[in-house]
Amino acid sequence: MPSAHDGREGNRRSRLLRFLSLVAGLVAVLGLPLFLPSWLQGLMTRILVNAIFAISLDLIFGYTGLVSLGHAGYLGVGGYTVGLLMARYGLRSLWVTAPAGVFAAALGAAVFGLVALRTSGVSFMLITFALTQLLYSIALKWDWLTTGGTEGITGIVRPELGIAGFHWNPLLFYYFVLLAFVLCYLVLRSVTRSSFGHALQGIRENEPRMQCLGYNTWLYKYIAFVLAGAFAGFAGVLFAYSNGIVVPANMGIMMSGNALFMIILGGTGTLYGPVVGAATIGLLQFYVSDLAPARWPLVMGLVFVLTILYARSGIAPLLLKIRKKASSQHGSA
């Protein structure tokens, strides 16, 4: 039996541990890139973009219980909007291209949501997939939109901020994406802690009961769907800025599946989980592809199976649990 003194000690220890991990985290995301080569800065940037995409999907997947296989469609719409505006119309301002990309993606989600939310469960999965394939075909085939077919749209550059004498470099761009990520994270954290966010979780747990408590559950799901689409669109905007090119595959099933995988790996129904998932997948993919390019899908499959077997709720909650156990053991020792 740990005494009250030990309990306090353990508590202080765990607070200290939390503080230290926060400091370590801040040093890692803020300080470390200063000393990294630019290609590693680029990798961290891509991880952050994927993290934004994954938390946007988790709003409808983890919090609301809607499994969408077409979420990459909205990332694609955001990216293509930026691409078209920049490469075809010469508009390069951040203040034009980013809002346009987000708005287009939200609009896409608002239209597709009307169709997809007539269904639920497996049908919802299939219909979200089918609708996104529609976008994929548009990107691939529609000459009038000049989306460039399989080649996609090239010639996308980092956006102009409207600040005289400002020039991008990979490090500055990394900090820009980091700031965008932090903002998205904080907004979505507020959303998930709000009345609205709790209602989404109520719908995930028991939709009929929510209706019997007076909630228009359809409207909730619709708003969440559009909101998630808008954030995915923003991820797509950053994706285009960062990659300089968008291709149809960016809105394909692989992209949607990857995001689902990041969420499941990290921890469904949390916001930090998908971030951990995005970082894990990003780093793994990078190093495995470096060692044995053809083996990445095999490794990813193995990681997925191990997650499902041994860490069903994701690795982030698992790590938290281990840390808690470790600090309480220290406390009573």
Added chain:
Amino acid sequence: MEALEVESVSRDFGGVHALTNVTFRVPVGQRMAIIGPNGAGKTTLINIISGQLPLSGGKIRLFGQDISRLAAHRRVHLGISRSFQITSLFLRLTVLVNMLLALEGVQRSQFRILRPLLADGNLLRRAQRLLGAWDLWDQREQLVSEISYGEQRKLEIALSLASNPKVLLLDEPNSGLTRTENAEIVKMIANLGVEISVLLIAHDMDLVFHAAHRILVLHNGEVIADGTPAEVQADKYVQEIYLGNGSS
């Protein structure tokens, strides 16, 4: 003034007539029990009144307003609330969050998208009052999946009261409870505000004769008796098909 009027309501499932021509009225403040053998259509009737199931024919009025075609959530805003026979809660959320969701069901604040739910002092006070009345305030931080079955049953009913309903539909509120828990629930139901009209399904005759002013007997989807407990008890037909079978 009638709180609830059910007029010639029918419901078919394929070729099966689950309810045929069901008609009755619940005046304001009345406690009415629905009894009947399994498969009589009691839960179907509750589902139709609360709006989970569309009706095949007939009309339902709430304080004179036709609600037959309204969505379930709209009916809640007009004053109907229900509990479920098979406990229907939010298992992976805490007791407190369950109650807060229930309290916000009929409030505009439910659409607040940036303000934390757990920081609403006014809402928390109301949750404390209601959970306290049902002896659940001490369990507020626990997940609903972790509390006992008896506590879940109490929470089930407490949630249905959160919207301050004018008409309360209780589907076997005491099913599966121990004797002590049962007595507690019967007492809570008997003590509900006099302005609340209650329609309750029960198998337990103790609950029926304690809580009900009137009894409606359903059999094979039809109303076969509607009267005071004494009248229904004296009804030969009811005795034959229901009370006489030793189910009391």
